Amino acid sequence: MNVLIGSFEQGLIYSLMAIGVYLAFRILDYPDLTVDGSFPMGAALSTLLITKGLNPFFALFFALLAGGIAGFITGILHTKGKVNGLLAGILTMTALYSINLKIMGTANLSLFRFDTIFTPFENLKETIQQTLGDSLISQSINAWLFTIVLFIFVIVIKKLIDWFLQTELGLAIRATGDNPSMIRSVGVNTDYSTIIGLVLSNALVGLAGGIMAQYQGYADIQMGVGMIVVGLASVIIGEAIFGNRSIRRATFSVVCGAVIYRLVIALALYLPGFSPTDMKLITALLVIVSLTLPRFSLKNKKKAVVGNPIQSIDYSLKKVTKEG
Amino acid sequence: MKKWIRGTLILALMISILSLVACSTSSTDTKDSKTSTEKQKTIGIVQIVEHPSLDASRQGFIDALKANGYEDGKQIKLDYQNAQGQVQNLTTISQKFVNDKVDLIFAIATPSAQAAAQQTKDIPILITAVTDPVTAGVVKSMDKPGTNVTGTTDMNPVKDQLALVKEVKPSAKKVGIIYNTGEANSEVQIKIAKEVAPELGLNLELIGITNSSEVKQAADALAAKVDAIYVPTDNTVVSALDSVLKVAEQTKIPVVVGEGDSVKKGGLITYGLDYYKLGYQTGEMAVKILKGEAKPQDMPIETQKDMKLIINKKAAKSMGVELSEELLKKADEVIE
Numbered sequence: 038m039n040v041l042i043g044s045f046e047q048g049l050i051y052s053l054m055a056i057g058v059y060l061a062f063r064i065l066d067y068p069d070l071t072v073d074g075s076f077p078m079g080a081a082l083s084t085l086l087i088t089k090g091l092n093p094f095f096a097l098f099f100a101l102l103a104g105g106i107a108g109f110i111t112g113i114l115h116t117k118g119k120v121n122g123l124l125a126g127i128l129t130m131t132a133l134y135s136i137n138l139k140i141m142g143t144a145n146l147s148l149f150r151f152d153t154i155f156t157p158f159e160n161l162k163e164t165i166q167q168t169l170g171d172s173l174i175s176q177s178i179n180a181w182l183f184t185i186v187l188f189i190f191v192i193v194i195k196k197l198i199d200w201f202l203q204t205e206l207g208l209a210i211r212a213t214g215d216n217p218s219m220i221r222s223v224g225v226n227t228d229y230s231t232i233i234g235l236v237l238s239n240a241l242v243g244l245a246g247g248i249m250a251q252y253q254g255y256a257d258i259q260m261g262v263g264m265i266v267v268g269l270a271s272v273i274i275g276e277a278i279f280g281n282r283s284i285r286r287a288t289f290s291v292v293c294g295a296v297i298y299r300l301v302i303a304l305a306l307y308l309p310g311f312s313p314t315d316m317k318l319i320t321a322l323l324v325i326v327s328l329t330l331p332r333f334s335l336k337n338k339k340k341a342v343v344g345n346p347i348q349s350i351d352y353s354l355k356k357v358t359k360e361g
Numbered sequence: 362m363k364k365w366i367r368g369t370l371i372l373a374l375m376i377s378i379l380s381l382v383a384c385s386t387s388s389t390d391t392k393d394s395k396t397s398t399e400k401q402k403t404i405g406i407v408q409i410v411e412h413p414s415l416d417a418s419r420q421g422f423i424d425a426l427k428a429n430g431y432e433d434g435k436q437i438k439l440d441y442q443n444a445q446g447q448v449q450n451l452t453t454i455s456q457k458f459v460n461d462k463v464d465l466i467f468a469i470a471t472p473s474a475q476a477a478a479q480q481t482k483d484i485p486i487l488i489t490a491v492t493d494p495v496t497a498g499v500v501k502s503m504d505k506p507g508t509n510v511t512g513t514t515d516m517n518p519v520k521d522q523l524a525l526v527k528e529v530k531p532s533a534k535k536v537g538i539i540y541n542t543g544e545a546n547s548e549v550q551i552k553i554a555k556e557v558a559p560e561l562g563l564n565l566e567l568i569g570i571t572n573s574s575e576v577k578q579a580a581d582a583l584a585a586k587v588d589a590i591y592v593p594t595d596n597t598v599v600s601a602l603d604s605v606l607k608v609a610e611q612t613k614i615p616v617v618v619g620e621g622d623s624v625k626k627g628g629l630i631t632y633g634l635d636y637y638k639l640g641y642q643t644g645e646m647a648v649k650i651l652k653g654e655a656k657p658q659d660m661p662i663e664t665q666k667d668m669k670l671i672i673n674k675k676a677a678k679s680m681g682v683e684l685s686e687e688l689l690k691k692a693d694e695v696i697e
Contacts, residue, residue: 039457149497279364297372
């Protein structure tokens with residue numbers, strides 16, 4: 038059970054990052070690689086502040102802030118400095134590697150024997166056990182406690198993002214991603230909305246990094262490596278499996294995508310007949326299976342026979358013109 | 362709405378498969394304990410990345426267990442997992458071990474040790490290739506861990522190794538070091554090197570890199586200004602050791618390395634660690650725990666018992682180093 042619960046907990050933490058990636062990648066249509074730097078930055082700063090005696094919840098606020106600043110820098114580079122979008126992200130990410138080392142002062146900072154945001158819930162677990170006794174109910178509540186708390190937290194953040202994207206500013210950001218020239222013509226400053234979008238996106242990534250460091254009990258300079266891949270995978274898996282018709286649906290899909298990605302990794306550990314060095318291969322294969330499996334369902338085949346209505350109209354038109 | 366249902370189905374399928382496999386492994390364990398008098402113990406091995414030194418220490422650990430009557434598939438069952446360089450997978454792997462109720466965890470390198478220690482306070486954890494277990498937060502002190510963690514440190518005798526520079530090239534004044542600024546173990550070694558260099562009459566020229574593709578360039582930059590190069594036990598630089606050696610042989614600069622495997626690969630000389638032996642030593646500690654003779658809480662973190670002076674004669678020739686008879690006599694191993 039641990040591995041299942043753990044995958045949920047980690048998936049939910051990563052889903053915050055995935056929502057951030059979704060904001061940049063889908064809403065702004067901006068492939069933002071800052072993530073590989075802002076994720077460990079949130080982790081580094083919150084870990085450092087905790088070791089300096091700051092309340093772990095406040096430390097998370099600073100992780101959020103730090104991520105936002107990272108996004109701001111990428112945004113400024115891209116919009117005002119006219120640096121290519123991909124490169125702007127790469128530059129910020131590269132610079133952040135050294136900055137994160139400076140923040141931590143070392144490559145690996147441990148949170149051993151420090152209180153984290155999870156400590157109050159650990160205490161709550163004890164209280165639950167004392168009041169309810171060692172029954173099955175108290176055991177299962179305790180096992181799933183972090184998951185429940187994280188789930189509620191993630192849903193609150195998701196709702197906030199959904200709400201934000203319906204506001205005037207949010208709509209401007211969405212329009213910036215969809216059709217920048219059109220939205221510029223109605224007088225919206227697209228530079229401004231791009232920057233806001235990137236700040237928000239990386240703030241979420243920084244927050245996720247901060248929570249992750251507290252969850253795993255240490256911050257490591259290498260923990261950002263490949264984070265953008267995890268984020269993009271979560272977004273794409275979620276959308277492919279759960280759909281993205283509305284913003285609300287899309288953000289929900291992204292959260293599920295992140296959880297599924299962690300479940301896949303856990304599954305990869307259990308698949309028999311593979312060597313440990315095949316882990317990445319198995320992960321990729323499992324993702325391929327879950328993405329392509331729906332394509333082979335019977336209903337889709339039927340659709341293919343009927344054909345695309347627009348195409349058939351087009352075809353009949355051609356027929357008409359030829360005959361005429 | 363169809364996509365929604367399909368998605369939920371996929372999610373449910375994954376959860377059920379996972380809970381099925383996760384639960385079945387623990388139930389077979391209990392079955393075993395009922396049928397045989399001595400239960401087959403499982404050992405989870407978690408390694409951060411594929412790497413010659415880390416692989417060697419794992420092999421040493423397994424061989425030590427075997428030599429003490431714990432053979433894989435017979436008395437014990439080994440569950441080896443490799444995070445393939447992704448730190449974020451370590452937590453999932455550790456959770457799997459806790460889930461499967463393994464009897465012991467062998468964690469190779471610092472992040473693996475930390476991830477495992479975070480997941481369980483009960484299952485004994487043996488660590489190796491962790492340079493500073495106290496700072497890593499997995500033990501309270503080197504002499505008395507006070508936690509479920511014990512094992513070996515790969516702290517190498519930086520001072521003794523740097524002193525070798527003078528042995529192979531008495532005129533040397535400036536020593537160049539390439540290290541990955543992102544590795545905690547390298548940082549500790551650099552700190553020591555900085556402290557001891559003046560005593561040895563040496564100046565240091567440090568170059569920090571962030572990945573193995575930068576090593577060649579760093580070596581080129583160093584070759585122009587130093588009399589010798591020292592390669593600490595830095596995972597990144599060691600994995601790109603060939604590019605350092607190539608530059609050194611072209612420019613006739615001796616390369617002192619941090620452990621035995623690097624000498625075999627073409628480094629000139631080392632006094633120190635052998636990861637296979639370090640792993641073996643850790644395996645012997647594991648045996649004591651498996652037999653119930655000791656508890657990790659009370660077992661001091663061990664350093665390598667017998668450090669070895671290893672010299673590569675071929676490398677000496679190509680690096681233009683004249684080895685004294687005296688030095689060759691002292692050597693525990695000479696690679697021709």
